[in-house]
Amino acid sequence: MATITTTKGQAGLTGNSAIAYAMKQINPDVCAAYPITPSTGIVEEFSSYVADGEVDTEFVTVESEHSAMSACIGASAAGARVMTATSSQGLALMWEMLYIASGMRLPIVLTDVNRALSAPINIHCDHSDSMGARDSGWVQIYSETVQEAYDNLFQAVRIAENENVLLPVMVCLDGFITSHAIENISLIDDADVKEFIGEYKPEHSLLDTDNPVTYGAMTLPDTYIEFKHQQSEAIVRAKDVVSKIGMDFGKKFGREYGLMEKYRLDDAEAAIVILSSAAGTTKVAVDELRKAGTNVGILRPRLRPAL
């Protein structure tokens, strides 16, 4: 099993280990996942936590990512707190079900370890997988570092389940660069995680036979547009919710997150807009350029779609 050794609340973890550990701390009711490079480590380590009885999670092994997301949708409609993880072709295979998760307003949390889409086959990072899902009605949060990916997962649970949002949330981190690199990060105590995420109280449950409900009924053009409009309003409201929860996280744990990060931007004559781990490298470049007398800066969005 995976043993995490901490020194003064800090541990050296890869992005995948940090996400698996965050999932252990969140202790979701259900996880249905199909491992794929470079997110395999998340599913492997989390399934160890399940096998060792360290979480109460029902782990559903499935034959594909399409089935993984389908099982997540069923479990979420049953009222469970649900998480999964994938990458690249896996997210692409979930594509049909992503729209069903968001259309049914199910607060599933998915970690996408960003990886390029084939062809040519490439297991390394670009953002074409999650960009293909950008307009699927999911809230996406992009993480620069292992620490941020770890922190984002707790915020994602709160954002997804917020009554003004009720949308699935995708936490993105860069394949290999973040998922496989070890970074010294601060861990949050289990009790503090529990308090921060709170208890999930779904409005409906398919298992509540005294109050039967139907998910996924057909709508015709007169109402379909109304439901899509509801979804669109929810994703606009997500902007404020992401912002508030990022601030709340900062108050409690000392690391505040906004909708975007500005780095040496205020007096910049030129700036680069960049997502995720590449921002870290770019910060070094910005510092070097400023030393040489060029006023440059960075704008790093965390939230997609841009609102």
Add this chain to the structure above:
Amino acid sequence: MSEKKNLPIGGVITKGGTAHEYVTGGWRKLRPVLDKGKCTNCLICWVMCPDSAVIVEDMCPDSAVIVEDGKMIGFDMEHCKGCGICAEECPDKVKAIKMEEEAG
């Protein structure tokens, strides 16, 4: 419009048995016509009706074949789509249901 804005989040139908409120009779091109003189009340039509349009009173309220006291009395024309399964399944020795063109 104000009512539409109160539609349940995510298109969830918040109670059971609402399919009956959705009227499908307008889809019909052929209508089933029952010859009560021939009908033996075997209720195979009631069992087979996919729209639950065969009405049997005091039995399943979702059937479109209407049955009273265990007897076939007609069809729920608000739900019958005119598929003709009832006429097809009516036993060969009986053939009490004929499909006829809807007027106009």
